[in-house]
Amino acid sequence: MRNKLFTPVTFGPLTLRNRTIRSAAFESMCPGNNPSQMLLDYHRSVAAGGVGMTTVAYAAVTQSGLSFDRQLWLRPSIIPRLHELTKAVHDEGAAVGIQIGHCGNMSHKNICGVTPISASSGFNLYSPTFVRGMEKEELPEMAKAYGNAVNLAREAGFDAVEVHAGHGYLISQFLSPYTNRRKDEYGGSLENRMRFMDMVMEEVMKAAGNDMAVFVKMNMRDGFKGGMEIDESIQVAKRLLELGVHGLVLSGGFVSKAPMYVMRGAMPIRSMSYYMNCWWLKYGVRMFGKWMIPSVPFKEAYFLEDAL
Numbered sequence: 001m002r003n004k005l006f007t008p009v010t011f012g013p014l015t016l017r018n019r020t021i022r023s024a025a026f027e028s029m030c031p032g033n034n035p036s037q038m039l040l041d042y043h044r045s046v047a048a049g050g051v052g053m054t055t056v057a058y059a060a061v062t063q064s065g066l067s068f069d070r071q072l073w074l075r076p077s078i079i080p081r082l083h084e085l086t087k088a089v090h091d092e093g094a095a096v097g098i099q100i101g102h103c104g105n106m107s108h109k110n111i112c113g114v115t116p117i118s119a120s121s122g123f124n125l126y127s128p129t130f131v132r133g134m135e136k137e138e139l140p141e142m143a144k145a146y147g148n149a150v151n152l153a154r155e156a157g158f159d160a161v162e163v164h165a166g167h168g169y170l171i172s173q174f175l176s177p178y179t180n181r182r183k184d185e186y187g188g189s190l191e192n193r194m195r196f197m198d199m200v201m202e203e204v205m206k207a208a209g210n211d212m213a214v215f216v217k218m219n220m221r222d223g224f225k226g227g228m229e230i231d232e233s234i235q236v237a238k239r240l241l242e243l244g245v246h247g248l249v250l251s252g253g254f255v256s257k258a259p260m261y262v263m264r265g266a267m268p269i270r271s272m273s274y275y276m277n278c279w280w281l282k283y284g285v286r287m288f289g290k291w292m293i294p295s296v297p298f299k300e301a302y303f304l305e306d307a308l
C-alpha cells in the first residue's frame with residue numbers, strides 16, 4: 001500500500017503511523033459517566049484495525065458540561081480506568097486522543113445537575129430547557145476546566161486532545177451570532193465572540209506544553225440562516241493557528257438548530273423521538289419534525305469543498 005494515506009504524518013509532538021483518524025463520535029458506553037470495558041474494547045478494536053489514531057468522543061470538562069447520562073466526564077477518579085484504555089490502544093500500535101468539551105445549553109438539569117448555561121440566557125427547545133447566560137466572572141474558571149482536562153488526559157496516557165469548538169456546544173455558542181447575544185466584550189463583533197475561545201485555548205495550550213498534540217474541531221458553517229458562515233470561520237481558523245494548535249478538524253452544523261448539517265441525509269425522526277423523555281416534544285417531533293428540523297441532502301465528502 002504505497003498510497004499517501006498509509007504514510008506517517010506529524011501533528012506538533014505527535015507522529016501517527018498513517019493518516020487515518022477515527023473521528024470523535026459519541027459512543028454512549030460510559031454508564032454513570034465512567035469508562036466501561038465496552039469503551040476500551042471498542043477503541044482497542046479500532047486500533048487493531050490499523051488506524052493512525054482513534055479518538056474517545058465528547059468527554060465533559062465539568063459535570064455541568066454533560067448532555068447524556070452515558071457520556072464520559074473527565075475527572076481524577078476515572079484516570080486509572082482510562083489509563084487501561086490508552087495502554088490497550090498503544091499496544092495495538094495506534095495513538096489515542098480524547099475530545100474534550102462542554103455542551104453549554106444542550107443539556108437538562110437532571111443530567112448536568114444545574115440549569116444549563118450558555119453565552120446568553122434563553123430557552124433551548126431541543127432539550128427542552130431554560131438556559132442561564134454565563135456571568136463574565138465565571139468564564140476564566142470554565143477556561144481553566146479545559147486546561148485541567150488536558151492535564152488529566154496526559155495523566156491517563158492520551159497522546160492528543162481535541163477541543164470541541166463546533167456543533168453548537170459551549171464554545172460554538174459563544175462564536176455563533178445565533179446563540180451569543182451578549183452586550184459585553186464577549187458578544188457582538190467576531191473579535192468579541194472569539195474571546196471565550198481564546199481564553200480556553202490559552203489554558204489548553206499552556207497545559208499541553210510540548211508533549212501533547214492539540215486539535216480543535218470547529219464549524220465552517222453553522223448550517224442555517226443567522227449562524228456563523230465561512231468568512232467568519234476562516235478568521236476563527238487563523239486565530240486558532242496563531243494560538244499554536246496543531247490541527248483543525250473542519251466540520252459544521254448546530255445540534256439544536258441544524259443537526260442534519262453535521263451528518264447529512266434524511267432526519268431519523270422515528271428513532272430520534274423514541275429516545276426523547278419529554279412527552280410533548282416526542283409527539284411534537286413525530287408530527288412536525290420534518291418541518292422543525294430540516295434534512296440536508298447527503299453527498300460524498302460533503303465538508304471537503306468548504307475545507308479546501
Ligand SMILES: Cc1cc2nc3c(=O)[nH]c(=O)nc-3n(C[C@H](O)[C@H](O)[C@H](O)COP(=O)(O)O)c2cc1C
Nearest residue numbers: 023024025026057058099164217251262263302303
Ligand atoms: C452517531 C454519531 C455520533 C457523533 N458524535 C460526535 C461527537 O461526539 N463529537 C463530534 O465532534 N462529532 C460527532 N459526530 C460527528 C462526526 O464525528 C463527524 O464529524 C461527522 O459525522 C462528519 O463526518 P466526517 O467528518 O467523517 O465527514 C457524530 C456523528 C455520528 C454519526
